[in-house]
Amino acid sequence: MFTNASTERGIYKLNSTNLIQNSPIGGEGNVAIPIPTGNQKYEMIAHTHNAPSESTYSVFSYADLLAMYTLLRKDKIDLDKFVAFLSTADGTNYAFTINNPTQFLKVFATIFDAGFDYTVGLNRVQMREKYYTGNIDNHTEPLIKENSVDNIYDEKLFLDFLKATNMGLTLFEVNDTFDRFERVTHNTRTDTIDKNNCN
Numbered sequence: 001m002f003t004n005a006s007t008e009r010g011i012y013k014l015n016s017t018n019l020i021q022n023s024p025i026g027g028e029g030n031v032a033i034p035i036p037t038g039n040q041k042y043e044m045i046a047h048t049h050n051a052p053s054e055s056t057y058s059v060f061s062y063a064d065l066l067a068m069y070t071l072l073r074k075d076k077i078d079l080d081k082f083v084a085f086l087s088t089a090d091g092t093n094y095a096f097t098i099n100n101p102t103q104f105l106k107v108f109a110t111i112f113d114a115g116f117d118y119t120v121g122l123n124r125v126q127m128r129e130k131y132y133t134g135n136i137d138n139h140t141e142p143l144i145k146e147n148s149v150d151n152i153y154d155e156k157l158f159l160d161f162l163k164a165t166n167m168g169l170t171l172f173e174v175n176d177t178f179d180r181f182e183r184v185t186h187n188t189r190t191d192t193i194d195k196n197n198c199n
């Protein structure tokens with residue numbers, strides 16, 4: 001899905017129309033996610049991580065998750081239908097659903113939000129550092145790297161991140177034609193990815 005382009009591409013579907021619409025491209029060539037007006041909610045959001053593959057994640061970025069949180073917090077996601085898709089220049093296709101919206105909101109809640117829990121918030125900050133940003137002061141590098149060429153390793157790390165934060169999301173591998181979904185989990189005992197066919 002256009003992953004060899006030099007900028008990201010995105011499409012989305014709102015509950016108010018059958019049209020699949022193109023996402024606007026914001027700064028730095030990244031997809032922007034407009035906040036729908038009125039009672040409109042997202043049923044589907046898909047975007048690419050564009051070429052070159054050395055400079056993009058093969059999995060969802062932290063910013064991707066934060067963007068979905070922002071939409072959910074504004075009640076702009078149709079939870080009965082919502083799927084977020086990702087296609088990357090690394091050749092990976094993923095989707096996630098929000099299986100526990102209360103938990104997803106709690107993980108990203110700030111001190112001003114009703115669902116804020118200090119322990120959960122602190123853990124999210126620490127896991128963000130561990131998996132996505134590293135810490136300059138402590139000279140630690142993030143585990144998930146844009147220039148990684150090992151997609152399976154990245155997938156395991158992303159699943160570990162979801163588990164470590166108790167994010168409330170379910171991850172799927174999707175085939176190139178986007179009609180076969182396999183729910184994936186990281187089996188840490190065997191260090192393999194377990195797949196459950198969902199069709």
Ligand SMILES: [Zn+2]
Nearest residue numbers: 049060061064
């Ligand atoms: Zn992304």
